[in-house]
Amino acid sequence: MREQEPFGVRLRRAMDTRGPLCVGIDPHASLLRDWGLDDGVAGLERFSRTTVEALADRVAVLKPQSAFFERFGSRGIAVLEKTVAEARAAGALVLMDAKRGDIGSTMSAYAAAFLDPAGPLFSDALTVSPYLGFGALAPAVEAATAAGAGLFVLALTSNPEGQEVQRAAGADGTTVAATVLRHLAESNAGARPLGSFGAVVGATLGDLSAFELDVNGPLLAPGIGAQGATPADLPAVFGPAARNVVPSVSRGVLRHGPATTGLRESAARFADQVREAVG
Numbered sequence: 001m002r003e004q005e006p007f008g009v010r011l012r013r014a015m016d017t018r019g020p021l022c023v024g025i026d027p028h029a030s031l032l033r034d035w036g037l038d039d040g041v042a043g044l045e046r047f048s049r050t051t052v053e054a055l056a057d058r059v060a061v062l063k064p065q066s067a068f069f070e071r072f073g074s075r076g077i078a079v080l081e082k083t084v085a086e087a088r089a090a091g092a093l094v095l096m097d098a099k100r101g102d103i104g105s106t107m108s109a110y111a112a113a114f115l116d117p118a119g120p121l122f123s124d125a126l127t128v129s130p131y132l133g134f135g136a137l138a139p140a141v142e143a144a145t146a147a148g149a150g151l152f153v154l155a156l157t158s159n160p161e162g163q164e165v166q167r168a169a170g171a172d173g174t175t176v177a178a179t180v181l182r183h184l185a186e187s188n189a190g191a192r193p194l195g196s197f198g199a200v201v202g203a204t205l206g207d208l209s210a211f212e213l214d215v216n217g218p219l220l221a222p223g224i225g226a227q228g229a230t231p232a233d234l235p236a237v238f239g240p241a242a243r244n245v246v247p248s249v250s251r252g253v254l255r256h257g258p259a260t261t262g263l264r265e266s267a268a269r270f271a272d273q274v275r276e277a278v279g
């Protein structure tokens with residue numbers, strides 16, 4: 001039985017009350033250094049806890065990037081577990097950025113790792129990769145639905161290298177990205193006010209009017225800040241779908257730590273700029 005409301009319902013509410021900003025928790029070695037922390041598990045823990053304490057009570061979504069925790073092995077994963085639990089307890093929705101994707105039978109295990117409410121890494125949503133076929137993600141779709149969780153499926157990523165795969169077209173001229181977006185629209189059909197199955201669409205990509213971005217689900221828009229995009233770019237990239245965009249910033253906010261005020265003021269500035277750009 002579902003233990004909580006669907007992710008799309010919870011996300012829409014959070015976007016409406018807190019504003020739509022997502023802040024990534026990406027403990028780069030260079031950021032740990034800049035914060036005066038050691039590049040080890042103690043530094044990782046301090047960095048993550050500081051970010052959660054500064055932001056989890058005010059931004060809609062926090063997005064820990066799993067790789068930065070995995071690089072410390074089991075002790076890093078233990079910090080990730082605490083980070084997820086503390087962020088959720090403080091009221092943020094947690095999007096686990098692990099970009100998982102495998103054949104269906106293995107995808108079931110990834111779903112158990114991140115989308116089973118009984119698991120220690122259970123998160124409100126998970127980033128997943130559709131490049132083994134959207135259908136291979138079915139176990140994650142099922143697990144997310146059962147748990148009231150969500151998925152963000154890579155569609156048009158913020159990095160320039162993504163285009164050779166994502167804009168490749170089949171015999172009928174349909175691009176890979178358009179196919180992913182169509183599957184998402186089908187997965188979200190009938191959901192109100194917003195489906196739980198989102199797309200990742202970079203804010204760096206310029207005009208995307210060739211793509212049907214209205215999938216009745218959220219659109220995670222990374223690339224703001226360090227990768228060069230700004231909130232002012234959102235209307236031109238997303239058009240009418242901008243109302244469903246969750247703009248995502250990692251280094252652009254994190255570089256203002258370790259002071260809590262620095263992190264909060266930076267997030268507030270991005271949130272203001274998003275409000276000015278998309279209302």
Ligand SMILES: O=C(O)c1cc(=O)[nH]c(=O)n1[C@@H]1O[C@H](COP(=O)(O)O)[C@@H](O)[C@H]1O
Nearest residue numbers: 024065127157158200222226227249250251
């Ligand atoms: O899924 C993501 O979050 C993601 C997708 C994408 O297309 N581009 C992208 O940069 N990301 C992630 O978003 C974050 C961007 O970090 P900054 O460039 O520091 O804001 C990193 O954690 C990336 O892994």
